Amino acid sequence: MNGKSTIFKQLAKAAFAIAAATALLIPTTTKAGGNSDEPFDAGAMIMHHVLDAHEIHIVGDFGIYLPVILLDDGIVVFSSNDLYHGVEKTITIDGKEENYFSANGYSFMHEHVYKGETLTTEMVEGESHITNGHPLDFSITKNVVGMLLGGLLLILIMTQVAKGYKKNEGKAPNGIQNLIEPFVLFVRDEVAKPSIGHKYAYYMPYLLTVFFFIWIGNLIGLIPFLGGINFTGNIAVTLVLATFTFIITSYRANSGYWKHIVSPPGVPAALLPIMLPIEIIGVFSKPIVLMLRLFANITAGHIILLAFTSLIFIFAETYGAAGGLGVSVVSVAFSIFMTFLELLVAFLQAYVFTLLSALYFGMATEEAHH
Amino acid sequence: MEIVTPSLGLVFWTTLTFLLVLVILRKAAWKPILASLKEREEKIQDALDSAEKAKEEMAKLQASNEELLKEARSERDAMLRDARDMRDKIVNEAKDKAQEEADKLLANAKENIRNDKNAAIAELKNQVGVLAIEIAEKVLKEQLSNDDKQKALVDRLMDDVSLN
Numbered sequence: 001m002n003g004k005s006t007i008f009k010q011l012a013k014a015a016f017a018i019a020a021a022t023a024l025l026i027p028t029t030t031k032a033g034g035n036s037d038e039p040f041d042a043g044a045m046i047m048h049h050v051l052d053a054h055e056i057h058i059v060g061d062f063g064i065y066l067p068v069i070l071l072d073d074g075i076v077v078f079s080s081n082d083l084y085h086g087v088e089k090t091i092t093i094d095g096k097e098e099n100y101f102s103a104n105g106y107s108f109m110h111e112h113v114y115k116g117e118t119l120t121t122e123m124v125e126g127e128s129h130i131t132n133g134h135p136l137d138f139s140i141t142k143n144v145v146g147m148l149l150g151g152l153l154l155i156l157i158m159t160q161v162a163k164g165y166k167k168n169e170g171k172a173p174n175g176i177q178n179l180i181e182p183f184v185l186f187v188r189d190e191v192a193k194p195s196i197g198h199k200y201a202y203y204m205p206y207l208l209t210v211f212f213f214i215w216i217g218n219l220i221g222l223i224p225f226l227g228g229i230n231f232t233g234n235i236a237v238t239l240v241l242a243t244f245t246f247i248i249t250s251y252r253a254n255s256g257y258w259k260h261i262v263s264p265p266g267v268p269a270a271l272l273p274i275m276l277p278i279e280i281i282g283v284f285s286k287p288i289v290l291m292l293r294l295f296a297n298i299t300a301g302h303i304i305l306l307a308f309t310s311l312i313f314i315f316a317e318t319y320g321a322a323g324g325l326g327v328s329v330v331s332v333a334f335s336i337f338m339t340f341l342e343l344l345v346a347f348l349q350a351y352v353f354t355l356l357s358a359l360y361f362g363m364a365t366e367e368a369h370h
Numbered sequence: 371m372e373i374v375t376p377s378l379g380l381v382f383w384t385t386l387t388f389l390l391v392l393v394i395l396r397k398a399a400w401k402p403i404l405a406s407l408k409e410r411e412e413k414i415q416d417a418l419d420s421a422e423k424a425k426e427e428m429a430k431l432q433a434s435n436e437e438l439l440k441e442a443r444s445e446r447d448a449m450l451r452d453a454r455d456m457r458d459k460i461v462n463e464a465k466d467k468a469q470e471e472a473d474k475l476l477a478n479a480k481e482n483i484r485n486d487k488n489a490a491i492a493e494l495k496n497q498v499g500v501l502a503i504e505i506a507e508k509v510l511k512e513q514l515s516n517d518d519k520q521k522a523l524v525d526r527l528m529d530d531v532s533l534n
Contacts, residue, residue, distance in 0.1 A: 165407075188404070240385050
């Protein structure tokens with residue numbers, strides 16, 4: 001009881017400190033929603049938060065600038081501050097004026113880095129295309145930061161848990177062990193064992209890592225004022241995770257699995273020309289579905305939360321401050337509800353990804369029994 | 371559709387980060403944690419098994435105790451029955467023997483009594499004989515005490531003889 005209350009007190013203190021620091025750092029001249037002379041564009045704001053960025057945008061003009069790493073005839077490294085506050089230029093694309101910044105020999109528009117300090121366009125089939133090429137962008141973006149943070153947290157927590165097992169050998173688990181152990185057992189007994197069977201032990205490290213990695217990623221994405229770090233809702237991240245599952249599935253698959261694809265049992269030879277492409281599509285559709293499900297679920301959650309917040313500003317613009325205030329009651333209520341739902345989804349999607357991975361592993365290593 | 375276009379940089383960093391996290395956690399966390407969990411489960415299972423075994427043994431012991439008790443009880447009963455039989459036998463034997471002895475004593479006594487009676491009768495007969503002779507002697511002595519009487523007797527005797 002005592003330990004718990006001190007943790008809460010510390011958390012409250014930390015939260016207060018962060019709030020106070022943020023309040024002090026917000027420049028008083030800036031307003032939420034960017035330039036006050038432009039109308040509020042909810043779609044652009046939501047996309048800005050959901051997509052990756054080269055800075056962690058906290059509030060107003062305050063953010064953390066991250067290193068830009070480009071592979072362009074050698075490695076080029078500089079702070080994204082240069083790009084965000086480079087020479088401001090405009091370019092007309094499809095009749096629409098767009099702002100971009102240039103610095104250090106590169107141009108920067110909508111979080112994309114282009115070669116050259118001046119952007120040029122050409123018309124291709126009636127559409128404007130930017131002719132400048134892209135350098136390979138290996139920047140530490142906000143999602144990379146979030147991912148590193150998540151990984152670091154995981155390593156810290158799990159090594160602590162492992163230490164607990166060494167320390168409490170032959171004794172009841174305590175502290176953080178009690179928090180993590182049910183989930184480890186859950187992955188082992190409810191996910192791995194029923195899906196894979198007796199060979200489950202080989203896959204346990206991967207399943208546990210993927211489960212906790214996705215879960216902590218989803219949770220980090222729910223922390224406000226982190227500039228919308230959203231790496232489990234980014235298709236690149238889910239692509240890599242799904243690819244890992246695909247590689248392990250294919251690498252560990254037994255001959256029965258491949259035989260099933262080349263000649264499914266009980267299928268007449270005449271149907272094979274139809275079945276073979278279907279089976280081959282099936283092999284790839286599994287990881288693709290895995291990739292899309294996680295990406296879509298997490299991104300959708302973020303979009304809904306941001307949309308509820310955007311409603312306040314849209315109503316405020318249309319009906320004045322009173323309209324915004326009125327809607328804010330509903331928006332906040334729904335946001336709270338959605339946040340709780342997202343907490344559930346955060347766990348659920350981690351579970352689903354792990355379960356489906358385990359099922360695919362199980363299918364690929366199933367012993368023939370027909 | 372920028373949202374569904376994976377960026378190369380993030381793919382690279384995700385691969386690197388995830389692999390690092392996987393390798394580190396595998397060695398530093400999952401292996402010891404899973405091993406400890408398994409060990410603990412086995413320990414608990416062992417404890418449960420041994421408890422079950424102890425219970426079974428207890429039941430077995432109790433059953434054998436009961437068996438022993440039953441045996442002892444039946445043995446006691448048998449012993450009691452034997453003792454009762456023995457007692458009855460001894461008593462009966464003693465009774466028989468006593469009867470026999472008594473009969474023998476009685477027979478002896480009767481014999482003795484008969485012998486004594488016969489002896490007494492014989493003695494009495496002798497005594498009576500002696501007494502009779504003595505009385506006859508005395509009577510004779512009395513009757514033949516004087517010559518007259520002797521003469522009378524001889525006369526009477528002579529009379530008898532002449533008659534014949």
